[in-house]
Amino acid sequence: MTLQQSNAAAMPRTGVFLRSQMRNIAPFATLILLIVFFSFASPSFATIDNAANILTQISVAGIMAVGLTFVILCGEIDLSVASVANATGIVVAFFTMQEAYVNIANVPLPGWLAIVLALASCLALGLVNAVGTTVVGIPSFIMTLAMMQIGAGICALLVRGQIAYAVPDLVNTLGAGRIYGFPTIGLVLIAFLVVGHVTLRYTRFGRYIFMVGGNREAAEYSGVNVKVVLGAALVICAVCSGVAGMLGVAHFGSAQQNEFDGYLLDAIAAVVVGGTSLFGGRGGIGNTIVGLCVLGVLNNGLDHIQIDSFLKILIRGLILLAALIVNVYVQNIRTVERAQGG
Incomplete structure (x- = not known):
């Protein structure tokens, strides 16, 4: 084979590779372009303080997105993340308030008990989702849609339209504190991202997640x-959603109904915009980090240039639509390649 023939054969392969990696390349290129644009558009954007501010702004949605990454990698979806966050945040605030007037043998209930009860509540809601999806056989879309309403009902039952302000000291420190001027909620997000990445990439359970999302039948035949x-x-x-809800309540200073409803789209968008495949088996925490950065930089940058708030919603929707198009396009390329290979 001549050099020209070799180069001609390599060019199609390069094109196919670039198209197949578009899911990873497009979000990163978008992030770089946004950073460059907003850095020139606003002198106050490219600063250390603003970078810490962006990290704080994406922390609640980011912790939710870590858990959603596991689900979406399996080829499933969880629409109840915001509702579970709402319910857990209200549970921790509700039982913290009980310290003032509920006593056991005249001993006030400790703050850690409110945290345990809140974590138990989100764990229980997750187990209901799991049993409904895997044992009963309800599609995850429908099951978590029902859980969305269940979580909203728990919130309404506990606060009855009121606002709760009390949270345990530990939750307040992690959600609203600072260490040497750095927001602790940002450190919690980083810890969740690291643990999530290590779990997915370096553990047997993580490999099973990718196997189930990539080819469920093959995973079953392999003994998974x-x-x-x-x-x-x-x-x-x-x-993850429950922890995000607890810390979010401390960060915002109150617990109330529907407080985190807007975070459902943000969490899903972070995973999808980052490049994790909606069809499962492709992506990971690295993609979620890029997606979070894209959304964080976009929202923060638009605030810096004082763009119309309604236009900001439209721009976010268009970016999510573009990510979905790329996601489906790359999946179609993989389907065609498998058909040709077969």
């Missing part, structure tokens, strides 16, 4: 208990 893996992913997602 698909139902357990799916159930575990849904429970992890609920616990």
